[in-house]
Amino acid sequence: MNSAFPSLPTDRPVRVGVLVLDDTNLLSLAAAVDPMRATNRFAGRRVFDWTYLTMAGSPARITAGFDIPGAAVGTVPVPDLLMLVASFSLDRQDTPALHRELRRMARGRAVIVAVDGAGWLLASAGLLDGQAATTHWEDLDRFAARFPRVETVRDRFRVSGRMLTTGGASPCLDMMLALIRHHAGADVAARVAGVFIYDPVHAGDAPQRLVPTLALSRRSPLIARTIAEMETRLDAPLPMDRLAALLGVSRRQLEQKFRATLGQSPHGYWLGLRLAEAQRLARDTDMAVQDIALACGFSSHAAFGRAFKAAYGTSVRDIRRLRGNWP
Numbered sequence: 001m002n003s004a005f006p007s008l009p010t011d012r013p014v015r016v017g018v019l020v021l022d023d024t025n026l027l028s029l030a031a032a033v034d035p036m037r038a039t040n041r042f043a044g045r046r047v048f049d050w051t052y053l054t055m056a057g058s059p060a061r062i063t064a065g066f067d068i069p070g071a072a073v074g075t076v077p078v079p080d081l082l083m084l085v086a087s088f089s090l091d092r093q094d095t096p097a098l099h100r101e102l103r104r105m106a107r108g109r110a111v112i113v114a115v116d117g118a119g120w121l122l123a124s125a126g127l128l129d130g131q132a133a134t135t136h137w138e139d140l141d142r143f144a145a146r147f148p149r150v151e152t153v154r155d156r157f158r159v160s161g162r163m164l165t166t167g168g169a170s171p172c173l174d175m176m177l178a179l180i181r182h183h184a185g186a187d188v189a190a191r192v193a194g195v196f197i198y199d200p201v202h203a204g205d206a207p208q209r210l211v212p213t214l215a216l217s218r219r220s221p222l223i224a225r226t227i228a229e230m231e232t233r234l235d236a237p238l239p240m241d242r243l244a245a246l247l248g249v250s251r252r253q254l255e256q257k258f259r260a261t262l263g264q265s266p267h268g269y270w271l272g273l274r275l276a277e278a279q280r281l282a283r284d285t286d287m288a289v290q291d292i293a294l295a296c297g298f299s300s301h302a303a304f305g306r307a308f309k310a311a312y313g314t315s316v317r318d319i320r321r322l323r324g325n326w327p
Contacts, residue, residue: 003161004162008111013048014049014080015049015081016036016049016081017081017105018053018070018085019055019059019084019312020053020070021085022060022090022093024060024061024068025168026064028172029115030084031173032115032168032172032197035196038192039192050083051071051076052069052071052114053070054070054071055098055101056070057070057071071121074101078104078108080111082112083115084112084122085115085116086116086117087116088304090121093121096224099124103125103127106127112163114164116136116169117137119166122163123146123148127151127163128160129149130150132151132153132158133161134153134166135167136167138280141295156175160179169295173196184316194298216300219261220257221252222254223262223311226254229265232245234295271307274297275307278293278296279308281296281312290306292316
């Protein structure tokens with residue numbers, strides 16, 4: 001369960017440092033910053049006053065291909081609120097220098113928000129030990145294995161004292177709207193959500209999903225529940241009879257409903273989810289091929305290789321050879 005949002009100054013603008021790392025996702029950055037702009041507009045006053053920061057004072061190159069200039073984080077006073085925004089290349093940027101700055105901010109009583117993959121960096125700095133935290137759903141399993149002292153949760157965002165962690169861009173927007181509601185009032189938060197045409201706003205402890213299922217849950221609650229079960233069992237898929245029994249229907253009912261709703265069998269859909277995760281791990285991590293196979297529910301390396309090649313027309317090794325040419 002989320003704790004209450006920490007208090008921020010109300011007698012002056014909240015001083016915010018937005019620390020942007022290289023290879024940050026533009027949408028995650030926008031989800032952190034643009035709600036502050038909209039809050040200032042609808043409140044009719046400067047509620048938030050933010051400054052962009054980078055590690056060394058040189059511009060941060062984000063994934064959209066342009067640079068975000070900012071002051072060197074080590075040269076600025078501790079703000080009221082630090083937004084750490086990071087998405088990719090986390091291992092390369094997980095440095096002692098970053099740890100020093102994050103600990104300096106924590107000692108100075110800054111509220112620290114880790115957006116997208118940035119929870120990994122807070123945890124690596126030791127600032128999440130003994131607390132509950134989340135990160136982007138793609139990294140949750142690795143995060144839990146890497147940081148056993150952190151209680152890893154699948155929540156869209158989590159407030160743990162003065163440390164806030166979020167999943168990707170959409171959970172960050174949920175968190176910002178909750179923060180605005182707490183600090184500037186429900187009316188302002190509603191108007192900010194309205195200007196982004198963002199409805200519904202999810203609770204922080206709502207789980208992150210690999211596949212968005214809100215609309216599907218209205219049309220077919222059974223299929224939405226089935227997909228949710230599949231997502232939690234990518235590494236250990238159940239036989240269809242057991243999955244159907246878990247959902248309280250027969251295998252025949254499940255297969256008929258799945259085909260009528262999504263146009264394919266539940267087995268084929270589940271295989272697609274597992275292979276999509278395997279493709280992501282091949283692209284974004286250095287996990288051994290055998291470990292990728294096991295993480296995606298394949299006990300046989302050969303069977304995994306055949307399924308991957310059939311789905312994507314290439315192999316994990318070929319994807320990694322081409323990885324250096326991607327933007």
